[in-house]
Amino acid sequence: MTSPWLDEQQQQTWRTWLAVAELLPRVLDAQLQRDAGLTHAAYVVLAMLSEAPDRRRRMSELARMANQSQSRLSHTVARLEDRGWVRREKAADDGRGNVCVLTDDGWDVVARVAPGHVAAVREGFFAAMTTEQAAALQGALTAVLDGLEPDRTQR
Amino acid sequence: MTSPWLDEQQQQTWRTWLAVAELLPRVLDAQLQRDAGLTHAAYVVLAMLSEAPDRRRRMSELARMANQSQSRLSHTVARLEDRGWVRREKAADDGRGNVCVLTDDGWDVVARVAPGHVAAVREGFFAAMTTEQAAALQGALTAVLDGLEPDRTQR
Numbered sequence: 001m002t003s004p005w006l007d008e009q010q011q012q013t014w015r016t017w018l019a020v021a022e023l024l025p026r027v028l029d030a031q032l033q034r035d036a037g038l039t040h041a042a043y044v045v046l047a048m049l050s051e052a053p054d055r056r057r058r059m060s061e062l063a064r065m066a067n068q069s070q071s072r073l074s075h076t077v078a079r080l081e082d083r084g085w086v087r088r089e090k091a092a093d094d095g096r097g098n099v100c101v102l103t104d105d106g107w108d109v110v111a112r113v114a115p116g117h118v119a120a121v122r123e124g125f126f127a128a129m130t131t132e133q134a135a136a137l138q139g140a141l142t143a144v145l146d147g148l149e150p151d152r153t154q155r
Numbered sequence: 156m157t158s159p160w161l162d163e164q165q166q167q168t169w170r171t172w173l174a175v176a177e178l179l180p181r182v183l184d185a186q187l188q189r190d191a192g193l194t195h196a197a198y199v200v201l202a203m204l205s206e207a208p209d210r211r212r213r214m215s216e217l218a219r220m221a222n223q224s225q226s227r228l229s230h231t232v233a234r235l236e237d238r239g240w241v242r243r244e245k246a247a248d249d250g251r252g253n254v255c256v257l258t259d260d261g262w263d264v265v266a267r268v269a270p271g272h273v274a275a276v277r278e279g280f281f282a283a284m285t286t287e288q289a290a291a292l293q294g295a296l297t298a299v300l301d302g303l304e305p306d307r308t309q310r
Binding site: 019133138144147 | 160168173174176177178179180182199222223273276278280288290291294297302303304
């Protein structure tokens with residue numbers, strides 16, 4: 001019979017996971033707040049739009065890519081819209097669903113903030129690891145993600 | 156000169172990290188909400204107290220162990236206190252600072268909820284990995300954590 005508890009090694013791994021998952025976003029949020037008054041969740045939305053053809057994506061696609069629920073994304077997008085960085089439109093092709101569009105001002109924000117954000121990710125995350133460790137981490141996390149959301153493989 | 160951007164491999168690793176860091180807590184929160192109306196942050200506080208001598212810890216120590224800011228911990232503890240699961244006391248030894256104590260009812264909650272929570276952690280996280288992958292993950296995350304909070308090594 002399997003013990004219901006984690007073994008000592010797993011417990012240590014889990015606590016390390018929890019600490020990094022809590023502390024790293026705080027570091028990234030602080031940098032984004034300082035540089036642009038942005039939360040990390042809001043930055044991710046802008047960045048995903050900046051990479052899209054015509055700088056626009058369906059709200060449903062954006063929610064999936066940003067790992068946000070539809071309701072949380074709506075909230076994030078509403079606040080970005082208030083600042084003039086995105087706007088919502090009806091989808092042109094079939095009239096169903098909404099599309100989120102990055103404005104020129106929003107594009108400028110991404111262009112201005114991205115280098116500092118990427119530097120923070122490199123410094124806070126990748127700089128600590130060897131290339132081999134990063135690859136091993138990627139392997140382990142991909143396996144976890146496949147278990148959480150089997151449909152996401154091949155992305 | 157180093158490129159300011161992440162290379163393709165790093166970008167994929169980073170996106171996988173973001174997805175797991177967003178989706179896994181949602182799975183764990185859902186289980187804890189269903190079983191006890193608890194957030195994961197609140198559960199961690201109860202669990203850390205349940206492992207302490209006399210089921211009590213200083214608030215400052217608890218904040219560090221639960222990776223929560225003092226203000227966020229105060230909020231979490233206030234809500235647990237409302238439910239009768241913890242109580243706050245002045246530290247007995249020197250009168251400075253507050254101590255958080257797990258009540259008998261709080262102990263019962265941990266005892267009731269922990270098996271389901273641990274099962275969710277095993278299923279959502281460790282079941283997806285080989286032992287070697289878990290060890291590699293631990294190595295990479297420990298390096299990240301050391302960079303974020305050098306004082307935490309040796310824990």
